[in-house]
Amino acid sequence: MSDDTDRTTEAPTRRDALKYGGTLAAGVALAGCSDLAEQSGGDETASSESYSVTMAPMGEVSFDSPPEGIFTRLTHHAGMAFALGRGNDVNAMHAPEYYDKLWNQFTPRLPGVTLDWTGLYSSWDPSKEMLYDLDSDVHLADPASVNALDSWNAEDVEEIDETVSPWFGNKYSDRHDEPPSNWADRYEYYGLWEMFEKVAAVFREEERYEALAEIHTSLLDTIETDLPPKQERPTVVMAGMSDIESMYAYTLDTPGFLTAHVRPLGPIGALGDGVSSGDMIDMEVLLEADPDVLFSLGGMHPDTDLSGIRSALRNHSAGSKLSAVRNERVYPQGARYQGPILNLFQLEMTAKQLYPDVFGEWPAYTEGPYPEIPEGEQLFDRQAVAEIITGDR
Structure with a gap:
């Protein structure tokens, strides 16, 4: 990760308002990341309302306000946005027509809940140019898994992080698969609801998370009590x-x-x-x-x-x-x-x-x-x- 003095653009970017705390770059083995983590007072757009959330493989990610436009690749992240009342703010996902139909097999049992993912950008192998066009406030996608795509490299991942908005996602917790080697020392695995808690914190929706987690815990208790x-x-x-x-x-x-x-x-x-x-x-x-x-x-x-x-x-x-x-x-x-x-x-x-x-x-x-x-x-x-x-x- 290069610090602000290395940027090729002169105008302030969205990345000036939403910045990483410094470990993404180490994950992609780029130089100069440690300085940025120490610049707590050097960014003019930062405010006293800023907050940060930490999750592997990104590390600490700082925000000045809850993100609005949401880029996703895989549906566990899109489903987290949906659970937080932000499903219709998702602007990209893998196979949106397919998953819109599938998720809407369940919404009829949730009174007053609607969801429309039709027509979104299909982002399984996203183009860097489209990520600029979408201009999302957060990329709910695992940067290590994006880096693993043939069409992306570490520098591309870092460029989007620097000039558009942060990455915040974890894919390899799906089966505890090995991430790309240049991310391995930064990787951790999370349960679905552990990850959801962190995503909820990104959107300052901790109360929504707690309310849903209580229902989930009660359901698990029912299962455990009566399991043959x-x-x-x-x-x-x-x-x-x-x-x-x-x-x-x-x-x-x-x-x-x-x-x-x-x-x-x-x-x-x-x-x-x-x-x-x-x-x-x-x-x-x-x-x-x-x-x-x-x-x-x-x-x-x-x-x-x-x-x-x-x-x-x-x-x-x-x-x-x-x-x-x-x-x-x-x-x-x-x-x-x-x-x-x-x-x-x-x-x-x-x-x-x-x-x-x-x-x-x-x-x-x-x-x-x-x-x-x-x-x-x-x-x-x-x-x-x-x-x-x-x-x-």
Whole structure:
């Protein structure tokens, strides 16, 4: 990170008002970062209202006011903005049309909550020029994961940080994957709700976070109290099943927030040690695992033909032998990169799918939004969640 004297632009930039505390540059191995962290009184745009939030791999990030325009790549960050009542301030995300449809499978169960991500910039591999055009107040994206893209290098990442606005995100906590080597000594892993707490602090929405975290904790307490003993729990495989001959599978014992809705429920992973999370498996491997329950990732998306997946499994020579298929326990899931609101719904959904005798049966779902569940069988309060999102509580 170069300090202000090294900038090529003469006019003040947004970065003059939103500045890092000094560890991003060390993460990308650029020189001169230590001076900036000491310039607490040298920036004329700084005010007594400034505040900072610390999260790896960025380090300490300082803000003069809560950000407005929000750039994201992955939907766990966009989902955090949504939970804080800022979903419609998101200006970019990966596959916005797809995820707008998926998130809006859940909003009908949240009275008064609306969300529109259609038409946003699709930012899986964003162009640096577009980030200038978007002129966001914060980039809720992991700079290490952006640096890992072939189209970006460390200098590009630092340039956006310096001249547009800070990065604030963490991706590799998804499966505790290794970050790029030039970020490794700065990296830490967080749980989904740990990360959400830090994002909430960026927007000065600590009270919203605390209110949602209380609901989340209560839900986990309900699950833990009534969880059957290990010997009574089903074996499970979770996979993307748009092509049943070649499926991406995610192991349940792998740490990270991709399984934040499954791990608290303690099912037994059916896949052997030879399969790593994110590996592609075929029907032979699935039959060898023979799970009691089969989770279809993305099965709740309106463009997913869940009935077709179930039918294809029943009509397949190997698939028809699966215990999950014979016992009609092929269930839909939502998103891997879930934010806190989807995490609440998916914890409830998965609890009912795994342990219907304990938490109430999951409806015979084939399509449409998240099903109506009688109030007495709901594991968390929808109205309370909706009021937190809209600011009415």
